[in-house]
Amino acid sequence: MNRHYLLAVLAISGLALTVFSVVRDDQVAIPDKASGTEIRSPFANQIAGTGITEAYGGNIAIGTPVAAIIKSIPVRWGSTVSAGTPLVYLDDSDLQARLPLANARMKEAQARLAMSRHASERAERISDKRAISAEEVDNRRFSVKTDEMLVATAQAAVDEIKMEMQRRIVRAPASGQILQIRLHNGEYADNSAPLILMGDSGRRQVRVDIDENDARYVRSDAAAFAYSRNDAEHPVTLHFERIEPYLRPKSTLIGTSAERVDTRVLQVIYSFDTKDMPLYIGQMLDVFIDAGPKPHTASSRRSTAAGAVQP
Template sequence: MRNKLLFALAILGIVAGFVSAYIYSTQKKALPPVFNPAPNPYVKGIYTNGIVESYQSNGENINIFPEVSGTVAQIPVVEGAKVRRGDPLLVMDDSIQRALVEQQKAQADAAQALLQQLKAQPRKETLEVSKAQVDFAAASYKTSLAQYEKQKKSYELNPKSVSPDQLDNAENAAKAAQANLLVAQKQYELTKAGAWIYDIRNQQYQYEALSKALASSKALLEKYTLRAPVDGVILAVNTAVGSFISPQGAYGTYTQGFNPIIVMATSAPYCGVRCYIDEILIARLPPPDQMNARMFFRGTNISVPLEYERVQPYVIPKIELSNQRTERVDVRVLPILFRFKPLKDMAVYPGQLVDVYVESK
């Protein structure tokens, strides 16, 4: 009985092995692709990767960096918003710079007031005081001179009537009074002439220097507000309220580098496509007036003809086309820029990777 059971189990194992071998050896039918790979529309076409950008007459997307460092206080725009030239995009904390502007304004106002005071001299009341001092000195001189002349005549009539010492004192008093009158007259002329021209010039220079420092501080204060340089659309805001930003940009948590604070696109009716042609294929490129290209959107069967825009005549190291990384390889490429009108029934965004074929010679 035991031998029959072992024999039956062996038979079942052999049958199971054959069944398993048959099942696993059967090839399953492959699933159809979600979309067809981009076909080469030309007999001799050069394949290249492309990246969609906002259309620019020169450069790439508009990357906005601050000219000063500070903490973000307000972001009045959102990604995707349309803005006009001059609209505020980001406001930084400017309390320290604003206080400095107010201080320098007060200093400039004080310098201007002193300059106006110098130009307004002589003051009427000061001139009247100086004139009164001249009159007083003249009266004192007249009195001293009269006393001296009286004593001199008395001495001439009778030398014993006046001592030589009294006569000398009277003469000295008259001379001192005359000198005081001369000083008072000079002081009056000085007061009447007003402020010295060199004092006015010096104060004028100080006022101009403080005014220029104030203008510089006001201009720097304006830098704490980032404004739209052109009409366009906000593509990305790479910071948040309370974050610290600098002229280097904002630190990206995911890219591990510094990114532009705000990225903008123009409101042009076109989109740009930047393609990178391998350096070994440059010789196969046709002349610009004969260059044809077609772009294929990844994940779809949609293709769009491209219009030639320009060549960036500078071969550069190939870089990663995504995530703004700076990975460099040994291959060098030639950037070529095309343009196209966005499709009405399909959303196209800057930064999107596309497949491009360029017709070869």
């Protein structure tokens, strides 16, 4: 009997050891945010905000002038392109089918114009006015003008098709780097979403959301620094670019329990050199702006004035 109990105990112990080993191996080490380096503001009085890194001058969302199937995309992620470089070729098989017919009609109109001119020139060379009436001479002249208009119309039809074929080639509006390709060959492209995201491959800029309650304290000459999340050792010096004066609803959320979402924000744009910190576009940064000396409130001014008056 003791032997059976011993075997049962050994079996249970082995099972427990196996389960413990599996659970221990499957555990993923999750970094504790609290263990990271705490980022402290370098200013005594500061305005804090969350910023999103962008290409200098703003990210460019490339759209399509016409809705069509994507035939090919000659660029790749991270490619550097110049202005006018083809980015997307849209399907133009329908235009390719119409072009030969339009060219044939133009050649037909050119042939008729050549015949009309020849007939008109022959009529003009007849010296004996009794051989041909003046009305016939005028009719041949009018036929030349009519056929010239037909040739121009046929040429316009050909030019229209060729221009439409050029519109099926989406080109880069400026020099920059391909940041994102959102569609692929064979997919349907329309104006509901951009095809490609691109931007300046040199400098970067950060779009900082400032709470509407702090917006009045933002100054263009104030010093500002940005930090990557949980990285207090590598501050990035920011250079003021502009303030977008329209306050918009807050859309960038950081996920803290005390965060307000029913507020509007002022967006301030700063630029920085990529050599200072190799940050990716779209990366979130913690931004601190020097607010200068703390402004005196009405209550502090009253207390100061009361203290200055001595009986």
